[in-house]
Amino acid sequence: MARRRRFVSDVAVPLLAFSAAVPIAAAAGVAPASGAPARAAAAGPPTVIGVDNAPPAGRNWVYTHYFPETGVSVPQGGLILFKWNTGSTNGLHTVTLVPNGSTEAQVRQGDPTFVRDISNGESDTIIPPPIFNGTSQTCGNNRTAPPCTFDGTAVVSSEVIPTSSGAAYPVQIAPTTAPGTYHYICLIHPGMSGDITVVPAGQPATDPGTLATEAGAEYNQLNSAAFAAEAAADVPVSTANADGSRTWTVRVGLTVGDVDLLEYLPIHVPIRKGDSVTFDGSGTTQEPHTVTSFAGFGAGYGFFGAAQCEVNGGADTPAAQVQGPPATGCKDPSTYEQVVNLTNQGEQNTITSGATATSDFVSGRADTQALGGSTSHTYKFPNNGRYVLVCSIHGGMFGVVDTPGYRVATSTGGVSSFGASAALGAKTTGLTSPVVASPSTLDDQGYWQVTADGHTYNFGSAPNVGNIGRHNGSPIVGAVSTIDGGGLWLAAKDGRVYALGDATFMGDSAGAKLGGPIVGIDSDGSNGYDLVGADGGVLTFGASGNGSGSSRFFGSLGGKHLNAPIVGIADTVSGNGYYLVAADGGVFTFGDAAYEGSLGATKLNAPIVGIGVGLDPLHPGYTMVAADGGVFTFGSSPFLGSAAPASPRNSVVAIN
Numbered sequence: 097m098a099r100r101r102r103f104v105s106d107v108a109v110p111l112l113a114f115s116a117a118v119p120i121a122a123a124a125g126v127a128p129a130s131g132a133p134a135r136a137a138a139a140g141p142p143t144v145i146g147v148d149n150a151p152p153a154g155r156n157w158v159y160t161h162y163f164p165e166t167g168v169s170v171p172q173g174g175l176i177l178f179k180w181n182t183g184s185t186n187g188l189h190t191v192t193l194v195p196n197g198s199t200e201a202q203v204r205q206g207d208p209t210f211v212r213d214i215s216n217g218e219s220d221t222i223i224p225p226p227i228f229n230g231t232s233q234t235c236g237n238n239r240t241a242p243p244c245t246f247d248g249t250a251v252v253s254s255e256v257i258p259t260s261s262g263a264a265y266p267v268q269i270a271p272t273t274a275p276g277t278y279h280y281i282c283l284i285h286p287g288m289s290g291d292i293t294v295v296p297a298g299q300p301a302t303d304p305g306t307l308a309t310e311a312g313a314e315y316n317q318l319n320s321a322a323f324a325a326e327a328a329a330d331v332p333v334s335t336a337n338a339d340g341s342r343t344w345t346v347r348v349g350l351t352v353g354d355v356d357l358l359e360y361l362p363i364h365v366p367i368r369k370g371d372s373v374t375f376d377g378s379g380t381t382q383e384p385h386t387v388t389s390f391a392g393f394g395a396g397y398g399f400f401g402a403a404q405c406e407v408n409g410g411a412d413t414p415a416a417q418v419q420g421p422p423a424t425g426c427k428d429p430s431t432y433e434q435v436v437n438l439t440n441q442g443e444q445n446t447i448t449s450g451a452t453a454t455s456d457f458v459s460g461r462a463d464t465q466a467l468g469g470s471t472s473h474t475y476k477f478p479n480n481g482r483y484v485l486v487c488s489i490h491g492g493m494f495g496v497v498d499t500p501g502y503r504v505a506t507s508t509g510g511v512s513s514f515g516a517s518a519a520l521g522a523k524t525t526g527l528t529s530p531v532v533a534s535p536s537t538l539d540d541q542g543y544w545q546v547t548a549d550g551h552t553y554n555f556g557s558a559p560n561v562g563n564i565g566r567h568n569g570s571p572i573v574g575a576v577s578t579i580d581g582g583g584l585w586l587a588a589k590d591g592r593v594y595a596l597g598d599a600t601f602m603g604d605s606a607g608a609k610l611g612g613p614i615v616g617i618d619s620d621g622s623n624g625y626d627l628v629g630a631d632g633g634v635l636t637f638g639a640s641g642n643g644s645g646s647s648r649f650f651g652s653l654g655g656k657h658l659n660a661p662i663v664g665i666a667d668t669v670s671g672n673g674y675y676l677v678a679a680d681g682g683v684f685t686f687g688d689a690a691y692e693g694s695l696g697a698t699k700l701n702a703p704i705v706g707i708g709v710g711l712d713p714l715h716p717g718y719t720m721v722a723a724d725g726g727v728f729t730f731g732s733s734p735f736l737g738s739a740a741p742a743s744p745r746n747s748v749v750a751i752n
């Protein structure tokens with residue numbers, strides 16, 4: 097974003113990283129069991145039932161649903177393969193078969209998702225060991241173990257398995273199982289269940305084509321309801337307070353039938369300072385969520401506490417932080433348990449800056465409420481700024497509250513402010529070379545001016561990150577902040593990248609033959625950055641690798657004919673795409689960047705020099721600025737005014 101709007105891109109990737117660090121996400125030490133064990137061959141091919149599903153593009157949804165849940169017949173002696181869907185990044189489920197003589201409620205009561213652990217004077221809320229271990233350690237949980245056998249007389253349960261693992265859980269229906277309909281459930285999600293009908297041996301299983309048709313029909317029906325509910329909730333709603341401020345409502349997660357929307361709705365709320373926002377989790381009956389600031393992560397706030405091993409008659413011991421519980425977290429895997437924080441952790445109810453460390457838990461789940469968890473939480477925002485709140489449980493789940501505004505920077509150090517973006521100072525005298533970039537911090541309460549010779553000047557909450565010593569001559573052309581606002585990456589025309597402050601150097605193109613001079617840099621939202629050349633060539637650097645082989649490379653214009661040179665790059669919120677903008681206002685989209693229009697057919701008084709992208713993936717938008725101060729907005733990005741440079745020799749260079 098050119099910093100400004102690109103902040104968003106800084107958001108989503110850390111989320112995923114946080115999620116991956118969460119013990120429960122790694123909990124299933126299940127090796128994917130692909131294919132049916134050989135011994136089942138006599139009963140014919142297995143009946144495959146999907147667990148969860150891949151959401152439509154751009155949606156962060158989890159399906160508390162098996163595909164299909166109805167219309168499945170299996171003969172006595174037959175084999176069922178429950179297959180977790182790799183396309184669901186946040187799913188976490190069990191398959192638990194309910195025997196004759198038991199009800200679903202009885203099985204859930206016997207194996208609850210959350211319990212109080214008060215043995216030995218402790219007072220923790222935990223996800224208990226049986227959830228992680230399933231009913232047997234010797235069947236079903238790896239490709240060499242035999243399938244687990246269900247004979248209709250006892251519970252058979254997989255361990256909890258992350259959907260993204262794509263694992264499979266094979267269940268053999270014993271030849272002695274009484275014909276009839278059996279119920280199976282997920283122990284994590286109170287509304288997730290399906291049915292199978294056991295028919296006498298020799299009768300056919302439901303054929304794969306029929307299963308696929310039924311699964312597809314269920315998927316489509318669920319999606320159409322979820323899209324409708326999402327659209328209805330994706331609207332900013334507020335009420336007036338006596339003091340003139342407003343209180344806004346954001347839904348944190350939403351259960352729509354068997355689809356759980358892991359989304360803040362609306363994702364973006366444009367407030368005025370002094371307003372409050374109520375984060376309401378009452379609409380989700382299946383999932384827990386948090387509303388956590390980035391600083392809150394640093395302070396250790398979040399849903400999950402430390403994993404531990406239950407000790408009989410003594411204090412619990414910490415689980416080893418190794419490859420992944422339960423297999424290796426505890427000496428005896430059957431003692432592995434996960435501590436969770438369902439209640440307020442004592443943090444602030446007011447968020448004043450990006451450094452405010454806070455988190456709260458919200459959910460409409462009945463069991464968490466019974467254990468003291470809340471359904472909603474209200475934060476007050478007394479200052480102007482941009483505040484990103486994330487769920488510490490679910491990757492890619494975040495919301496943005498901001499007081500809309502932007503700043504336009506000129507080559508001689510001028511800064512013009514629009515909307516609620518405060519003018520915090522400017523270095524207009526004594527510059528040893530022109531200003532070329534002006535990245536802001538994520539919370540918009542600080543920014544830097546960066547000059548062609550590598551000097552940086554910091555304002556507001558932006559820290560002093562120093563300068564490039566004895567810069568070798570190739571001028572700096574762009575700069576971008578790290579997500580925590582503690583550092584800058586500077587890009588030079590020759591492809592060199594300089595890391596200042598807490599920024600990590602991930603590689604550059606120094607010495608490489610470039611198709612054109614480098615003109616811009618943006619961050620992918622984590623430890624990576626992308627360079628763009630005037631020829632439209634894109635070079636990516638980061639943890640997932642460098643160059644066109646990296647998963648962060650989404651294409652480029654290198655080698656293609658251009659009507660005008662490229663002048664800037666802006667990554668999308670997710671980091672899974674980017675925009676390139678040309679001097680004539682042409683816009684080129686890659687990856688998940690959404691096209692919202694361009695100036696390619698418009699006659700401009702001055703060339704475009706920069707682009708920033710909006711924070712709301714459901715409502716994409718971007719803003720361009722021209723050298724004469726003209727500001728052009730597209731999609732959801734608000735127009736708050738244009739700037740005019742003080743003189744022809746004082747051209748606009750960036751918008752943030």
Ligand SMILES: [Cu+2]
Pocket residue numbers: 349358383384385386487488489490493
């Ligand atoms: Cu969540």
